[in-house]
Amino acid sequence: MVDELFIESVFIDNTMKKIFLALLASILFLNISGQYNNPKTALLVIDIQDFYFPGGDMPLHKPKETAARAATLIEHFRDKKDEVIYIRHNYEPGGTIYESVRPQADEKIFDKNNVNSFLGTDLGEYLEKQGIKKLVFCGMQTHMCVEAAVRAASDLGYECVLIHDACTSRDLRFEGYIIKAEDVHRSTLSTLRSYAIIMNTKDYLNQ
Numbered sequence: 694m695v696d697e698l699f700i701e702s703v704f705i706d707n708t709m710k711k712i713f714l715a716l717l718a719s720i721l722f723l724n725i726s727g728q729y730n731n732p733k734t735a736l737l738v739i740d741i742q743d744f745y746f747p748g749g750d751m752p753l754h755k756p757k758e759t760a761a762r763a764a765t766l767i768e769h770f771r772d773k774k775d776e777v778i779y780i781r782h783n784y785e786p787g788g789t790i791y792e793s794v795r796p797q798a799d800e801k802i803f804d805k806n807n808v809n810s811f812l813g814t815d816l817g818e819y820l821e822k823q824g825i826k827k828l829v830f831c832g833m834q835t836h837m838c839v840e841a842a843v844r845a846a847s848d849l850g851y852e853c854v855l856i857h858d859a860c861t862s863r864d865l866r867f868e869g870y871i872i873k874a875e876d877v878h879r880s881t882l883s884t885l886r887s888y889a890i891i892m893n894t895k896d897y898l899n900q
Contacts, residue, residue, distance in 0.1 A: 732826035732852060735776040736766055739810060739832025739839050741794050744787030753833055753863045754874035757793075762859040762894045763831045764793045769898055771797075776823065779803070780810045782838065809841040817849065827852040829897070830889070831859035836881040843889050853889035856897055857882050 741760055744750045753759070770777050779802040781790055796802055803814045811817050820828075828851050832839050839860050847853050862878040864871055882891055 733775075733824050734827040734829060735778050735820070735823070735825045736770045736829045736831070737778050737780065737810070737842060737846075738763060738767065738794060738796075739780045739830065739842055740782045740834070741791045741832055742781060742784070742787060743789050743791055744784060745833045746787075746791060749787040750784075751863065753861045754878070755861055756791075756833065759833070759859060759861040760791050760793050762856070765894060765898070766829070766831055766856060766859055767794060770829075776801070776825065778816075778819075780805060780816075780832070780838070780842070782806075808838050809845050810838065811842070811845045811849070820851070825851075827854070829854045829856065831856045833861060835860040835862040835878045836865075840881050840885060843885055847888040854897070855882070855885055855889040855891050856894055857891050858893045 741763055745753045746756045746760075767777050777796070777800050779790060779796045779800060781788065781802055781804050783804050783806050790796060790802075801819065803810065803816050803819075805812070805814050807813050828846050830839060830843055830846075830853065835857075839855070843853055843855055857878075860878070862874045862881070864874050865877050866872070885891065
């Protein structure tokens with residue numbers, strides 16, 4: 694009788710261990726799967742600074758409307774407790790981040806001297822340290838600093854989403870031709886489709 698009870702208790706112990714291990718494996722799988730399907734995400738707000746607005750050295754096409762959509766994205770990320778990261782180009786006069794998208798005291802700002810936000814800054818190291826795998830982009834100018842950041846981030850292995858109506862550009866001149874800002878913007882987006890998912894603000898917020 695004692696032996697039977699002993700055998701039964703051992704069997705129960707082994708069964709409980711197997712159940713526990715199976716549950717633990719399931720939890721670990723769900724956590725890993727969740728991290729893969731929902732990578733840690735940050736919003737990168739690139740160069741939305743005063744010199745790109747009326748009265749500045751380089752006013753862009755509809756900068757106020759663009760900044761308003763960027764502000765909506767920023768509030769969305771703040772509400773979700775996801776990180777908002779600012780890029781600020783070292784240029785004066787007008788180097789202040791525009792009033793409608795000003796960072797909060799605890800939000801990270803990277804100052805840069807190059808077109809590429811990763812070049813000469815600690816942005817890459819910071820993203821790695823924070824475990825961020827997915828970047829959402831908005832900012833100015835589409836064909837310059839935004840494009841460079843998206844391409845660099847994609848090359849570094851980040852999942853990239855570009856919010857096209859929260860970016861803008863300006864008229865360009867080449868060999869006597871004037872290329873309108875809307876065409877500069879659209880042509881840049883057409884090439885960036887190879888590097889990022891391209892969405893508008895409304896569709897991104899309604900996911």
